[in-house]
Amino acid sequence: MEFGLFMELSVPRPWTADSERQVYENALEQVRLADELGFDYVWAVEHHFLEEYSHCSGPDVFLAACAAQTSRIRVGHGVIPCVPQYQSPIRVAERAAVLDIISGGRLELGTGRSATWPELSGFNADPDETKKTWDEFVRVIPKMWMQERFSWDGRMFSMPERAILPKPLQKPHPPMWVAVTSPGTEVDAADRGLGCLGLSPGGFADSEKKVLNYRNRIEVCDPVGAFVNDKVLTVNFLSCNEDGDLGRRNGLKVASMFSYMAAQLLSAKEVLPTHSYPSEGLLPALRRESGSPGDAARSFKGVTMGTPDDVADAITAWENVGFDGINFIHQFMEVIPQQYVLDSMRLFAEEVMPRFKTGTGTGTGTAADRRPVAAGVA
Amino acid sequence: MPLAGSLDIRPLVDGAPEVVLSDRELKVDDVDILQVLYEVRVADREALVPPALNPTIPPVISFLVYRAKESVFGPFALAQLRLTARSGVRPRAYLISARCDNPELAGVLAGSWGFRVTPGDISLRRFHDRVDCSVHADGRTILQVSLVDPVPVTGHDVQYPPGMHLARVTRDGVLKPRIVQVDSEYVFRRADRGRPELTRFDPADWGDGRLVPDIPVSASFAACDMTIANVRYICNPDVPAAEGTEKVSDE
Numbered sequence: 190m191e192f193g194l195f196m197e198l199s200v201p202r203p204w205t206a207d208s209e210r211q212v213y214e215n216a217l218e219q220v221r222l223a224d225e226l227g228f229d230y231v232w233a234v235e236h237h238f239l240e241e242y243s244h245c246s247g248p249d250v251f252l253a254a255c256a257a258q259t260s261r262i263r264v265g266h267g268v269i270p271c272v273p274q275y276q277s278p279i280r281v282a283e284r285a286a287v288l289d290i291i292s293g294g295r296l297e298l299g300t301g302r303s304a305t306w307p308e309l310s311g312f313n314a315d316p317d318e319t320k321k322t323w324d325e326f327v328r329v330i331p332k333m334w335m336q337e338r339f340s341w342d343g344r345m346f347s348m349p350e351r352a353i354l355p356k357p358l359q360k361p362h363p364p365m366w367v368a369v370t371s372p373g374t375e376v377d378a379a380d381r382g383l384g385c386l387g388l389s390p391g392g393f394a395d396s397e398k399k400v401l402n403y404r405n406r407i408e409v410c411d412p413v414g415a416f417v418n419d420k421v422l423t424v425n426f427l428s429c430n431e432d433g434d435l436g437r438r439n440g441l442k443v444a445s446m447f448s449y450m451a452a453q454l455l456s457a458k459e460v461l462p463t464h465s466y467p468s469e470g471l472l473p474a475l476r477r478e479s480g481s482p483g484d485a486a487r488s489f490k491g492v493t494m495g496t497p498d499d500v501a502d503a504i505t506a507w508e509n510v511g512f513d514g515i516n517f518i519h520q521f522m523e524v525i526p527q528q529y530v531l532d533s534m535r536l537f538a539e540e541v542m543p544r545f546k547t548g549t550g551t552g553t554g555t556a557a558d559r560r561p562v563a564a565g566v567a
Numbered sequence: 568m569p570l571a572g573s574l575d576i577r578p579l580v581d582g583a584p585e586v587v588l589s590d591r592e593l594k595v596d597d598v599d600i601l602q603v604l605y606e607v608r609v610a611d612r613e614a615l616v617p618p619a620l621n622p623t624i625p626p627v628i629s630f631l632v633y634r635a636k637e638s639v640f641g642p643f644a645l646a647q648l649r650l651t652a653r654s655g656v657r658p659r660a661y662l663i664s665a666r667c668d669n670p671e672l673a674g675v676l677a678g679s680w681g682f683r684v685t686p687g688d689i690s691l692r693r694f695h696d697r698v699d700c701s702v703h704a705d706g707r708t709i710l711q712v713s714l715v716d717p718v719p720v721t722g723h724d725v726q727y728p729p730g731m732h733l734a735r736v737t738r739d740g741v742l743k744p745r746i747v748q749v750d751s752e753y754v755f756r757r758a759d760r761g762r763p764e765l766t767r768f769d770p771a772d773w774g775d776g777r778l779v780p781d782i783p784v785s786a787s788f789a790a791c792d793m794t795i796a797n798v799r800y801i802c803n804p805d806v807p808a809a810e811g812t813e814k815v816s817d818e
Binding site for chain 2: 201239240241306307310446449450452453455459460462463482522
């Protein structure tokens, strides 16, 4: 099993001149520790305009800082919105290549399309188009990386023949992923040979069905890139403590705050009748449409919270579902102290991670073991 | 931290309907529903909803118009002005006010579900190229809103969050301010969406002059069978829903 940190970079009010810097500093400290402890990935979201929820609008800059301060953890975009009003695919390919070089060939490129009304309308993007533009982005980006010169005459954009530079360090190119929140996106991922970056915790049965469907389809896929990335990662909340009650209490603080903050955002689906967004994005798994207005965020089975044994049991359950790894939301809105977060990560790495890296679980190695070779890098 | 409502409800309580809780539900077949949404630009979005609710980012108003040719109270049309909100993690719509052209039904809606409703003449007309709605009250037109260029969608694509209505409800023998959650079920027969067009609207006519429309969001028009369910939950408007929610029916 592989393990990663999932960074939203949420900044609680009241905002001071120092609030955002402190959140970024805390996150970088967590990433440095994760690198020392053997975590496989750090993923950074790209969100715009989402007050408090995420102030991570320049993830490539943040990930470059992560890369500069670490030596082995892989740095991932989780995910880049493939919406032309946000950015051109040329700029995505260029910036990602720079990050791959800066990181010494440690880039993972997650792709997606945004799901919130504030973001889509903020860029004057058409929600009906995002699935189509995402598809064109993921087809052209690997070509931009691999071809010495590239030209394109497509539906979304066109460009004359130009050399898109620099080229990524990893050859043939960095692994590519797609965020999977809407039902059916796992099929899109499989058919294109893309890794499945799960962003919504679901139930075991539903997840198992999705993973199985993905595995079956990717066997016969026609990849958009030069190779197939057949990994399936899910997301969970991490809080590991010898005192199980404290671990669960702090973990639920993070999960509840995450749920509340996400709930305040207007999803595209909620305000615009469209086939393009069959679910509401990141958080509907924790939200119910009817029922008591007083209910707190609903927890779900398999939360990775509690003692090391509790956390390991939950991971085993997800491993049995078929996931290759878990990315953890381990802090949100700074609701738990930084020291607790760091201690939780340490305990997890000491007591839990080895069970899934050395054969006690059924994990088969680290992300670095199974990545394309970076030219000039051992 | 999540934004929490800070609306002072005291000036609104006297005009809030008095609700008698019961197991009453209202089924209406073949209802036409127009919903038009606009973002509003306000500096203090917390002040738009009571502390029991959370504002959305950004705040959005919806014009929700029902028209039925038949019901147990006869034909009716009902036009609501609602504001998107959350109660904790749940999507909701806070009712600002409503107009209804059927006095008997208006009384039932107020007394059973807390609709803050006053009389109005409502026209809702569907054409192949547009759907037009107008509301007339007090001798003038107080709303003209349209859906332009309809294209078919499925009913699954259309959402009407449960309403949250400020009312007065007897608790422990005393009439107290409460937010009544109004759940409705819809079985869709047809749905279209289109471009919103708002040609006449003064939010002061509807009870909150701050709700000035800014950016058009969407418009939908649907035909469905509708059931307004009996009230299951009420909330103390002065505290977060997680603390002040009371279950009043199991159904």
